[in-house]
Amino acid sequence: MKTTLLTAIVATSLVSATALAASHSHSAAESTQTLEKFDAKPVLADLQDLIALNIPVLSKDATTNVGYAVLTPKMQAALQARSHSLGKCAGFEDLTKELGSDVKSLTSSSANQILSSLQAHKKANDLYKVAPFAPLAVEKSAQIDSALNEVKTENIQANIEWLSAFPTRDNRASEPNIHVVEMEKRLKEMLKDSSLPYEVDLIAHDQTSQKSVRVRLIGKDRPNEIIVLGGHLDSINHSWGGGDKAPGADDNASGSSDLIEALRVVMSKPQPARTVEFFWYAGEESGLLGSAEIASTYKSENKNVIAVMQLDMTLFAGSGEFVIGNMTDFTSAWLHDYFKAVNTTYLHAQVVDDKCGYGCSDHASWHRQGYPALMPFEATMKNMNHNIHTSRDVISATSNFRHSTVFAKLAVVFAMDLANSELHQPYM
Numbered sequence: 143m144k145t146t147l148l149t150a151i152v153a154t155s156l157v158s159a160t161a162l163a164a165s166h167s168h169s170a171a172e173s174t175q176t177l178e179k180f181d182a183k184p185v186l187a188d189l190q191d192l193i194a195l196n197i198p199v200l201s202k203d204a205t206t207n208v209g210y211a212v213l214t215p216k217m218q219a220a221l222q223a224r225s226h227s228l229g230k231c232a233g234f235e236d237l238t239k240e241l242g243s244d245v246k247s248l249t250s251s252s253a254n255q256i257l258s259s260l261q262a263h264k265k266a267n268d269l270y271k272v273a274p275f276a277p278l279a280v281e282k283s284a285q286i287d288s289a290l291n292e293v294k295t296e297n298i299q300a301n302i303e304w305l306s307a308f309p310t311r312d313n314r315a316s317e318p319n320i321h322v323v324e325m326e327k328r329l330k331e332m333l334k335d336s337s338l339p340y341e342v343d344l345i346a347h348d349q350t351s352q353k354s355v356r357v358r359l360i361g362k363d364r365p366n367e368i369i370v371l372g373g374h375l376d377s378i379n380h381s382w383g384g385g386d387k388a389p390g391a392d393d394n395a396s397g398s399s400d401l402i403e404a405l406r407v408v409m410s411k412p413q414p415a416r417t418v419e420f421f422w423y424a425g426e427e428s429g430l431l432g433s434a435e436i437a438s439t440y441k442s443e444n445k446n447v448i449a450v451m452q453l454d455m456t457l458f459a460g461s462g463e464f465v466i467g468n469m470t471d472f473t474s475a476w477l478h479d480y481f482k483a484v485n486t487t488y489l490h491a492q493v494v495d496d497k498c499g500y501g502c503s504d505h506a507s508w509h510r511q512g513y514p515a516l517m518p519f520e521a522t523m524k525n526m527n528h529n530i531h532t533s534r535d536v537i538s539a540t541s542n543f544r545h546s547t548v549f550a551k552l553a554v555v556f557a558m559d560l561a562n563s564e565l566h567q568p569y570m
């Protein structure tokens with residue numbers, strides 16, 4: 143009975159999504175046929191997007207505005223085509239690993255637990271916002287201030303030039319790990335001069351053959367308390383018809399490069415009290431694949447992740463130089479406060495709150511597992527770089543390396559201030 147019902151839903155929606163995909167973007171629908179190898183997959187996505195596209199919502203949570211649906215490749219293409227035409231995100235998180243790929247056996251209740259955990263995180267976060275906490279202030283340290291002066295814009299530029307020169311970093315490419323292996327080599331070469339205890343790993347995944355890269359700087363006093371700094375290393379070209387390049391200079395060679403530069407500075411400093419982990423995730427553009435597996439593994443191993451910062455797109459100063467968008471949905475209000483305090487003390491940028499919808503980047507994977515996350519962004523959503531996901535996402539006259547540098551500095555403060563403090567999310 144359940145099976146028949148779901149088959150019927152999937153079959154019906156196929157018709158509407160095919161029509162939509164055809165009317166919105168013919169090439170997007172074609173390109174998914176070339177590259178995507180799935181028939182249908184369970185996902186979480188923005189509820190309004192699913193409704194607007196007539197994609198059957200199997201389960202939903204109105205408080206977080208997240209829906210659970212089974213997506214066919216054409217529905218996915220329709221979702222992306224629509225968001226592109228509206229200049230917004232079409233985030234989704236692939237739940238295949240958690241729920242299985244046998245979509246016929248999935249029911250609305252499969253995702254209910256996931257949706258209610260999202261609701262619980264939102265409630266805890268809302269509680270923080272109304273509770274009378276003493277305002278967070280970050281005290282200036284001379285050591286951190288001088289470390290911030292070591293963050294070099296030229297290095298960030300060189301890193302972005304290097305990463306955006308790979309023809310593609312797509313996780314679905316026939317050889318999806320060429321740049322990953324090069325990245326590991328570079329990091330090892332850089333870290334060999336460090337006197338800190340560290341580990342460099344490639345992390346294999348179930349849902350993609352692309353690997354994620356992790357560098358751990360092991361904490362001196364409280365090694366089990368972890369500060370995560372991450373960004374996705376993969377890129378995508380949505381109009382890929384076989385040969386088009388996916389340079390992904392802004393999305394996300396920029397955030398990836400800020401993290402390399404932050405690591406370079408931090409590795410020469412005294413060992414932090416807490417462990418600091420740097421991640422360069424696989425397959426974000428295909429549904430947060432790498433980060434979703436990592437965050438769920440961390441949760442199942444009961445790891446104590448104190449804070450997660452995601453850097454995804456830092457190169458295009460669309461709202462003005464040093465204007466930073468702070469995504470307030472599916473992130474932690476405590477970390478928003480911490481970020482603003484850090485900004486007042488060290489960065490002196492202008493922080494503007496905004497939202498990007500469910501699953502716009504890897505922070506959503508951590509948030510869903512209940513870990514506090516922060517997502518600072520190059521601009522407000524409406525001023526974002528519209529060349530992403532095309533062969534035009536290259537270094538150009540509009541690339542602002544000084545702007546990108548602020549994000550690397552923020553990462554340094556996370557690694558040197560938060561990783562040496564006792565601060566943590568209240569109400570956990």
Ligand code: BES
Nearest residue numbers: 231232233234393427429430454498502
């Ligand atoms: N870097 C983008 C996300 C982004 C764009 C965040 C604009 C904030 C503003 C990211 O790599 C991306 O394209 N995400 C997709 C979702 C993904 C799961 C396919 C998106 O948001 O459409």
Ligand code: ZN
Nearest residue numbers: 393394454455
């Ligand atoms: Zn991105």
